[in-house]
Amino acid sequence: MIELRRRQRILILSLLSFTVFAPLILFSDRLKLLAFNGRNEFVEDLSSITYRTDTLKLNSIEKEDARGLEEPKQVVYKENDFVPTINYSSKQRNDSEESGIVGYRRFNDDKKENQQVQRKGSSSISGEKKKFNETVPQYQNMNTQSQRKKHENIGGRNEQSDQKTSQHHQTLHSWSHKASNERVMEIKDQIIRAKAYLMFAPPGSTSRLVKELKLRIKEMEQIVGEANKDSDLPRSALQKMKHMEASLSKANRAYPHCHLMASKLRAMNYNAEEQVRTQLAQVSYLVHLAARTTSKGLHCLSMRLTAEYFALRPEERKFPNENRIDDPELYHYAVFSDNVLACAVVVNSTVSTAKEPEKLVFHVVTNSLNFPAISMWFIFNPPGQATLHIQNIDKFKWMSKYSGFKKQNFSDPRYNSELNCLRFYLPDIFPALNKIVLFDHDMVIQQDLSDLWNVKMKEKVNGAVGTCQEGDTSFYRINTLINFSDPFIAERFDGNACTWAFGMNLFDLKQWRRLDLTGVYHKYLEMGSERPLWNAGSLPIGWLTFYNKTMVLDGRWHVHGLGYNSGIDRNKIERAAVIHYDGIRKPWLDIAMGRYKGYWTKFINYDHPILQQCNVHE
Known part of the structure; x- marks a missing residue:
């Protein structure tokens, strides 16, 4: 019995000894391994921190020429x-x-x-x-020789x-x-490199390196923001760049294959270019769609004005001073338009800048659909002392003698409009007049135009501002819109001839009738229907019709490009007698250029009740 108890004590003591010393023996190796790994991680982090931060810059420095190394310059600085x-x-x-x-x-x-x-x-x-x-x-x-003569x-x-x-x-x-934006470019390059490394990670990966790269990308994107130069960056940018470079160094060690990185970057670049190309195509389509669409406010305005017009008695629809319509001693201006507000701005701006508004006569020609609305607008808003004459194109009886009036067939409805073609029939529209100024409806008149009527035409028919000054944004070569590969064109026209613009044109109708330029226009129109002689639009066929019959006016009379060119000098605009919103970004559309819109909107009273009812505003 005593022997049995003694053995039990020995067994218990052995078990106690095992429970005390076994953990020390088992975990001693684990502690050594843990300490070794921790020391390695510390050394690795230390090496990553001291890693050079000026390597592998994509855009912030220029590439060296691969043809060979240049010999260093023999210059020593102190x-x-x-x-x-x-x-x-x-x-x-x-x-x-x-x-x-x-x-x-x-x-x-x-x-x-x-x-x-x-x-x-x-x-x-x-x-x-x-x-x-x-x-x-x-x-x-x-x-050494200079050292000996040092004191001398x-x-x-x-x-x-x-x-x-x-x-x-x-x-x-x-x-x-020169390098004021170098750090901004380097930050952007770091972001691109980090995103490229993330593409190497498996989808849904939550590894330590992936989390670290995502965190660095977020930090760097917040820092760079909308910065364009280094002075826009916060003070913490340099420290964040070092942290990002350390993370990129870890990623570089994890993914050391340069050719894979190059492939990823090329794929990213290709995808970005495709997205940009797609977005630009969509923007172009939507802008052109907006340019061809009548806004809800303008449609409402036309409907309300039309209803008001037909509510009037016939005698209330007439304008005063009808006896001045054919007076050749007055200043006659013509506008062909189907837009109520556009006509209003042309008339209001001309009257407000005229020294003698009582001598002004405006001839507005429109179609039957918009004739009531335009008439009612000017009944509500008469042009002061000026005379107004509104005509309906569908009431022109002379059109029956021109069988080719509607032969221009283009995909763009702006060029197919009958109102656009009327400019070549001015002697028929105004048989009693000898001179007339033709305005496009996207014009604003800023100065008195009485001096324009004193210009000596020198037996020319058309007075227009030239667009033949090379380097100007409005510069056009005649061969850019006319097919000079056609023998007929090449033999009769000079490819270097000076071009000019429609928009504001002074026409000598007496000389026009003498030369029968409407017949010349119809001849070219007939030829153009058989083979391609010019691009779409009335401008190239106008160059042919009025070739050698145009007087080039001073450029200050007419500045154009406000519907497509955002870089026109403001001083040039304010000095111009007439400004022209040619292009698709018309001032009455939502896509108009904001920096130019104020020149147009100041001639519209947006507090008018009917504009308020239709929600038409600046």
């Missing part, structure tokens, strides 16, 4: 040459100072490389020592050093200015 330009103790370093530090490092690198080249190649350089000293005399003080030439050397320092300061300043 450290004290750079001390005045850089203050390392400054707490508020701006972009130019950061750029100066980069330049300092690059010049120091050049200095070290040049010294190594001089030590290694002293035997080869000694043969060309004379030539080197002739081209770079300011560096002769590096030779100290004044001249200091002067040369000051001159060299000044030149270097200018170089650093210009380099810093």
